[in-house]
Amino acid sequence: MVVRLSRARLSIASAEAWLANRPGGAVVVFAGRVRADRRGRTTVLALDYEVDRVPALAQLRAIERDASRRFGATGVVLWHRLGRVPTGEVAVVVGATCAHRAEAFGAARYLIDQLKLRVPIWKEERGRPARRPRRPRAPPAGR
Amino acid sequence: MPRPVRVYLFATARQLVGRATLTWTVPEQGLSARKLVEELGAAHPRLVATLRVSRFLRNDRYLTDLTETILPGDGFAVHPPYGGG
Numbered sequence: 433m434v435v436r437l438s439r440a441r442l443s444i445a446s447a448e449a450w451l452a453n454r455p456g457g458a459v460v461v462f463a464g465r466v467r468a469d470r471r472g473r474t475t476v477l478a479l480d481y482e483v484d485r486v487p488a489l490a491q492l493r494a495i496e497r498d499a500s501r502r503f504g505a506t507g508v509v510l511w512h513r514l515g516r517v518p519t520g521e522v523a524v525v526v527g528a529t530c531a532h533r534a535e536a537f538g539a540a541r542y543l544i545d546q547l548k549l550r551v552p553i554w555k556e557e558r559g560r561p562a563r564r565p566r567r568p569r570a571p572p573a574g575r
Numbered sequence: 576m577p578r579p580v581r582v583y584l585f586a587t588a589r590q591l592v593g594r595a596t597l598t599w600t601v602p603e604q605g606l607s608a609r610k611l612v613e614e615l616g617a618a619h620p621r622l623v624a625t626l627r628v629s630r631f632l633r634n635d636r637y638l639t640d641l642t643e644t645i646l647p648g649d650g651f652a653v654h655p656p657y658g659g660g
Contacts, residue, residue, distance in 0.1 A: 464660050484585055486635040512659055524660050553659030554586035
């Protein structure tokens with residue numbers, strides 16, 4: 433499947449297998465995972481992704497067409513996860529099959545950049561306050 | 576009686592208003608997207624800054640021109656800046 437918006441886990445291997453079946457000498461796959469970033473005293477545990485589905489699918493298909501035209505890609509995947517995605521899990525997978533590596537790397541870069549710019553998907557961080565380090569107890573007075 | 580416009584709010588726009596959907600009464604002959612955006616901002620002042628940087632869609636199609644007329648029964652979506660990936 434070329435474009436996909438899914439609440440299920442995304443498989444990098446499935447994307448690679450799909451692209452490997454397309455004609456061309458170079459396959460590039462990029463996967464973006466949720467990082468356990470710190471925001472002040474909060475540690476990110478997950479990202480909640482929301483979408484405006486109809487225009488999002490239209491935009492993904494337009495990006496796929498643009499990438500095929502600009503880079504001569506014979507295969508493209510543009511997959512994005514929706515709903516709650518815990519840290520460490522894959523949130524986005526893009527990839528391209530092209531004749532040569534320069535086009536394939538260029539196409540993959542183009543796909544992720546355009547996805548971020550043009551596709552109506554938003555994320556919200558879910559986290560928990562980081563634990564403060566315990567202060568050592570003062571020794572009892574008089575000793 | 577004309578059907579209202581359904582206004583769909585996403586991400587920060589939804590959070591600022593506290594609702595994902597608003598029903599908006601418009602004149603039978605419609606009104607410009609710009610006027611609708613102004614009305615939304617007047618009714619929800621906290622939304623004004625977000626509206627300034629948002630994209631708008633009428634019936635799932637991006638508006639390139641805010642003079643386009645929004646008619647009763649239309650869907651009007653407010654898209655704050657995107658953040659996928």
